[in-house]
Amino acid sequence: MTKHAATPPDQLSHEERLDRLGAVAVHVGLGLRPGQELVMTASLDALSLVRRITEHAYKAGASLVTTLFSDEEASLMRFRNAPDESFDTASGWLYEGMAKAFEGGAARLAIAGENPSLLANEDPGKVSRANRARSKAYMPALAHIANFDINWTIVSYASPSWAKAMFPDDPEDIAVAKLWHAIFAASRVDAVDPVAAWEAHNVELRARTGQLNARRYAALRFRGPGTDLTVGLADDHEWAGGASAAKNGIVCNANIPTEEVFTTPHRDRVDGYVASTKPLSYQGTLIDEIAVRFESGRIVEARARTGADVLNKVLDTDEGARRLGEVALVPHSSPISKSGLLFYNTLYDENAASHIALGQSYSKCFVDGTSLTPDELAARGANASLIHIDWMIGSGEVDVDGITASGDTEPVMRRGEWV
Helix, strand or coil: CCCCCCCCHHHCCHHHHHHHHHHHHHHHHHCCCCCCEEEEEEEHHHHHHHHHHHHHHHHCCCCEEEEEEECHHHHHHHHHHCCHHHHHCCCHHHHHHHHHHHHCCCEEEEEECCCCCCCCCCCHHHHHHHHHHHHHHHHHHHHHHHCCCCCEEEEECCCHHHHHHHCCCCCHHHHHHHHHHHHHHHCCCCCCCHHHHHHHHHHHHHHHHHHHHHHCCCEEEEEECCEEEEEEECCCECCECCCEECCCCCEECCECCCCCEEECEEEEEEEEEEECCCCEEECCEEEECCEEEEECCEEEEEECCECHHHHHHHHCCCHHHHCEEEEEECCCCCHHHHCCCCCCCHHHHCCCCCEEEEECCCHHHECCHHHCCHHHHHHCCCCCCCCEEEEECCCCCCEEEEECCCCCEEEEEECCEEC
């Protein structure tokens, strides 16, 4: 990674911080190896960060960097002008090409920063159909990510639309500056040595996962306002968090930033009710005040104050969409939570609060999971689905207990903090 230590962090210019974020994405997020290809996705707004990442990737020895761009205005044009039948189609050829790149050893990087309410005023039926078609088409590529076949990461860019959603009362330039400040801080770009800061953070996360793996809890119980949920954990589950090695042997941080430790629930052993503690921004729709009830692992009742139509259509995506694929613990005192900001972006908000995810499980969250077949994973309780959607259920008012195989209960978190 390029050295920047000569300039004190508080005196760095925006361009220098942006360059540091590009370096963190390549060296910490991806751990990119010489000779490796990189496939990147980003919005047009993120061009300056794309260029910084591209430069660092080539300096790290990348053989080829290919970026696929999207545009919010073009997305709206589709929903407002495209023929109805077109919403059941997606660019399967594109995702098949991405899958082929991953099979050939390419790394994957996504730059997030979408307008969280982009599709709020569009037909929820069309939104749901388009998302389902995309999810089905994306599966060949997504399987390589979900199974951790390759090194991959997600970072963020402060787009004007996202910034204005977070800071609606500020002029656009002030809103964007505030969001960049939050992104740089959460991504540890402002540290004297960002790479060393990430190494120290990963050590802390490894220690926490080691403690949880040693306890071998059979279940977790979440209790708080609107919540009394017991999440049974999959057989031979394993906790993960921070940097980890993909099947290709490359160590990467899949999320920049990350504060979570996470594992796999058993798809049939989740019971009780739970309320969201932060809004969920999903594919341009804001879903707020989610409340659901589980029986034997399956959501049997669901409601939301806003975005309820989209939520219910998501739950009908397939059989696995009503079941859990992940449970994660995040202390209420995490840096992102302490910022006091609501990001309307899952990458950030999930790192401010404990959360659960509907849909697909990760094979890496099983003992020797990378060597297990899909049938073997399913036998241990892994869920399968076209979707994987995280939403937040933790706060300073939520307690978490670990339940042992013998039925004993031990405190894990009290009022959102580790015991």
